[in-house]
Amino acid sequence: MKRGFPNITVRTVSLTVASVLTVAAFLTRSGLAQPTPEGRQQMSQDTSIEQTKAKGFEGVDFYYDVFGAMPGQDPQKTAQQVMKKDVAEKPEVMTKQRKLLEERYDLSCKRTADLTMTKGKPQPIGPVVKLPSKVTWESLGRSSAEDIKRRQIFPAGFDRLPHPKHAVGGQIFPQVQIKQFPRLERFDVDFDLPDCWLPEFPPPIFLTTHPELGDVSQGEVLHADNFDRLFRGLVTHTQLDGLRLLVTQFPQEEFNLTHDRKTVNPSLGVTCLDCHVNFHTTGQFHLNPDTRPQMQRFRLDTTSLRGMFNQQIHGSKRAIRSLEDFTEFEQRTAYFNGDPIRAMKKGINMIDRLQVAHMGQMQSIIDFPPASHLDPMTGRLDRTKATQLEARGEDLFFGKAKCAGCHMPPSYTDHQMHDLHLERFGASADGPIKTFVLRGIKDSPPYLHDGRLPTLEDTVEFFNIVGGLQLDQEERKALTAFMRAL
Ligand code: HEC
Numbered sequence: 001m002k003r004g005f006p007n008i009t010v011r012t013v014s015l016t017v018a019s020v021l022t023v024a025a026f027l028t029r030s031g032l033a034q035p036t037p038e039g040r041q042q043m044s045q046d047t048s049i050e051q052t053k054a055k056g057f058e059g060v061d062f063y064y065d066v067f068g069a070m071p072g073q074d075p076q077k078t079a080q081q082v083m084k085k086d087v088a089e090k091p092e093v094m095t096k097q098r099k100l101l102e103e104r105y106d107l108s109c110k111r112t113a114d115l116t117m118t119k120g121k122p123q124p125i126g127p128v129v130k131l132p133s134k135v136t137w138e139s140l141g142r143s144s145a146e147d148i149k150r151r152q153i154f155p156a157g158f159d160r161l162p163h164p165k166h167a168v169g170g171q172i173f174p175q176v177q178i179k180q181f182p183r184l185e186r187f188d189v190d191f192d193l194p195d196c197w198l199p200e201f202p203p204p205i206f207l208t209t210h211p212e213l214g215d216v217s218q219g220e221v222l223h224a225d226n227f228d229r230l231f232r233g234l235v236t237h238t239q240l241d242g243l244r245l246l247v248t249q250f251p252q253e254e255f256n257l258t259h260d261r262k263t264v265n266p267s268l269g270v271t272c273l274d275c276h277v278n279f280h281t282t283g284q285f286h287l288n289p290d291t292r293p294q295m296q297r298f299r300l301d302t303t304s305l306r307g308m309f310n311q312q313i314h315g316s317k318r319a320i321r322s323l324e325d326f327t328e329f330e331q332r333t334a335y336f337n338g339d340p341i342r343a344m345k346k347g348i349n350m351i352d353r354l355q356v357a358h359m360g361q362m363q364s365i366i367d368f369p370p371a372s373h374l375d376p377m378t379g380r381l382d383r384t385k386a387t388q389l390e391a392r393g394e395d396l397f398f399g400k401a402k403c404a405g406c407h408m409p410p411s412y413t414d415h416q417m418h419d420l421h422l423e424r425f426g427a428s429a430d431g432p433i434k435t436f437v438l439r440g441i442k443d444s445p446p447y448l449h450d451g452r453l454p455t456l457e458d459t460v461e462f463f464n465i466v467g468g469l470q471l472d473q474e475e476r477k478a479l480t481a482f483m484r485a486l
């Protein structure tokens with residue numbers, strides 16, 4: 001603890017310096033003289049918010065951190081003002097995001113009855129990413145990276161997908177989940193993507209320890225009230241204790257008991273399985289803790305915890321080497337924007353290593369959904385069961401399309417990070433990202449770390465262009481069919 005003190009001091013000092021600089025920069029810009037300390041104290045909350053806004057958002061925008069309020073201000077009152085302002089701004093925030101989505105995607109939600117996820121929700125069919133005018137998927141596929149960049153014809157939907165309130169960020173839950181768990185509703189921003197692009201709610205649960213049982217969820221969302229009833233006797237004592245912790249609410253930046261939160265009522269926090277619903281995902285998202293300034297942070301679509309037992313790095317950027325470490329740090333870093341000081345102010349939760357192990361053991365027995373066309377020994381297609389289209393897709397996946405260079409069976413990952421260098425096409429550079437697993441991939445739209453690609457067809461168009469693969473339409477169809485069989 002002693003060793004932590006110098007850090008805290010340095011942090012506080014630099015924050016103070018930053019606030020002074022902010023005020024100074026604003027005053028210089030508006031032609032006013034440097035304020036005296038007393039003058040600073042007298043500034044109203046509204047102007048301090050305006051000043052931070054004028055400065056732009058760098059790092060965590062502590063304008064909504066009521067603990068960082070000007071001296072003499074009442075945090076309770078400040079919080080009420082911030083909420084009033086947030087609520088008033090919400091319709092505009094959501095209209096802007098809707099417009100952005102309309103520009104990027106066809107939002108009409110195409111699906112067919114015969115292509116479903118594991119429990120029967122229709123899969124979204126694409127491609128839904130919109131093309132720039134006078135461009136087709138064929139012409140784009142034939143163009144070089146330089147050409148695409150020069151003519152600015154890389155589809156907007158292939159570039160980063162922003163958080164609807166990127167300057168603030170934080171965790172956002174889909175409407176279908178908020179209906180069942182109203183405690184997950186924020187007053188400042190709503191979920192933005194259409195329900196047809198999301199995984200099924202609730203997702204099924206498969207245990208490596210009980211393959212004979214199939215889905216053990218009984219159609220329920222695992223949470224504090226039912227986990228014991230559903231899992232006692234089915235798992236070990238350590239696993240059950242791990243599950244208890246995975247459904248226990250821990251404080252988080254937007255969901256906590258302090259004034260500085262984004263829920264109307266004080267909240268005990270969020271649970272691991274609020275995002276990783278039934279150890280899978282239903283599209284919850286937040287911002288990554290790894291990048292700064294704030295506007296450069298990635299939106300992160302919640303990953304599935306299925307098949308964790310077979311993955312060696314965790315997180316798109318962090319590449320944390322063990323499930324236990326990720327478990328321990330998820331709620332200390334990601335929950336608080338990678339800022340331990342804010343975590344302390346809002347109720348940091350230190351999980352004992354023993355409990356971390358229990359949580360890890362529970363996550364390690366979650367299996368992928370069954371894939372009836374795969375050979376259980378190799379993870380490749382069983383050609384006596386596969387359709388012709390799937391077989392053609394597999395040949396391409398391991399051949400011309402070069403997907404297996406990174407996505408290798410049985411989980412269809414190489415446990416590495418790769419840089420797709422999207423800046424070659426004029427898009428934002430994301431740097432290296434974890435090769436996500438493709439087993440069970442039909443169950444977890446939207447795709448890529450930020451969910452920018454709503455359908456599997458979009459992922460094939462994306463890799464066709466990014467990989468310079470020159471696949472024709474039939475080949476692209478076959479590749480999609482193969483991924484649906486995984
Ligand atoms: C906002 C919802 C949210 C909550 C709450 C949450 N997670 Fe996550 N989790 C994510 C996202 C998003 C990722 C992907 C992170 C990335 O790509 O860097 C992730 C990644 C993970 C991974 C690594 C997956 C991989 O890449 O191998 C593990 C393990 C994990 N979470 C466990 C937990 C545990 C344990 C908790 C509770 C302490 C938790 N999560 C709470 C959203 C959440």
Ligand code: HEC
Pocket residue numbers: 397401402403404405406407417418419430433434435436437438441444446447448449450456459460463464467479
């Ligand atoms: C150079 C390595 C590499 C190759 C080759 C590659 N991928 Fe990937 N793949 C990745 C990485 C890295 C990601 C994560 C990128 C991101 O999230 O920004 C990814 C993500 C995906 C996803 C989304 C996974 C998810 O959970 O959201 C799909 C689908 C996919 N790849 C399919 C393919 C197909 C099909 C091919 C062949 C045409 C292919 N990939 C070739 C590295 C590769």
